[in-house]
Amino acid sequence: MSEPVSIDDLFDRRLDFPDIGAARRLARLVGIDEAKTRLTKVLGVLVNPTGPRDWAGKHHKGAATALDYLERRPPLVILAGDVGTGKTALSETVGDAVARQEKIGVTLYPLSLATRGSGRVGEMTKLLSAAFDATLSAAEKLKRSSGKASGGIIFLVDEADAVTQSRENAQMHHEDRAGVNAFIRGVDRLAEKQLPVAVVLCTNRITAIDPAVMRRAAEIFDFGRPGEKQRRAVIEEPLTELGFSSAHIDEIVRLTAGGKDGVGFTFSDLTQRLLPTLILDAYPDKPVRFERAVEILRTMQPTPRFREGKPS
């Protein structure tokens, strides 16, 4: 048949946690503490099932049935929501918090975009199955017959729409349908074997996800645009560093709330557009000034909301 696919073809650069760079990126994600904490716990028990057992030993001896329900949750977590709201940033770095919390090594396996296949019939299905195979065999090496696994794996499927869209869609190509089947089979195989693996899926289109994929999600995290408090949390430190007063920062927070439609700036609008734009506008011979920042803001529009059925 065709030549075997190597693990480097299946995944983008694998990353081992704890990792100081990831810890920094994770710490810089502000205003989503609840999602961070909950996701860390959910992933923590998936990659290290002995953690809850140790906890129960201390606090709830004999709570075997309750723990069994926790342990039998499917190994899939979905991060869904609008563009630029931190799904990718969080899923790429949360492994650091998981590793520190569970005190085990965690490796991120990000499914490569190239893995989606070149469109040739059978390509995506074959590559997806191979990616699950590779994850499975790596995880089997980590699992000890008794006690704590020696490490855990986070298998990340970012921009997951192509491999998890609903098979109910009549226009769907049979190859895509087969890809979704391969994904479901892969998750089920990981679940059966109780391996220290968590699958994280990121998507803009939660409503387009196949019901069988949804059903397998232990949790769905919904990401939205930052509210007032969260916008302040993002811009307060950098703007204070640039010499803005707290009244000026209040004004910037207000100006990034968006128009009448209520669609305000995304996290990435603030970090990747607004702040760099203010700096580059002043660079190289002027300081950043509040009055100029207001002028610039009046010309900037928030990224439009992601809409079903329209290209992103």
Ligand SMILES: Nc1ncnc2c1ncn2[C@@H]1O[C@H](COP(=O)(O)OP(=O)(O)OP(=O)(O)O)[C@@H](O)[C@H]1O
């Ligand atoms: N909570 C946050 N706090 C600070 N910055 C954030 C936060 N969320 C996102 N950002 C910034 O926005 C950038 C883009 O975020 P990210 O790529 O994670 O968005 P996304 O939700 O994956 O979007 P898309 O759906 O378009 O892929 C990040 O690199 C980061 O700079």
Ligand SMILES: [Mg+2]
């Ligand atoms: Mg993303």
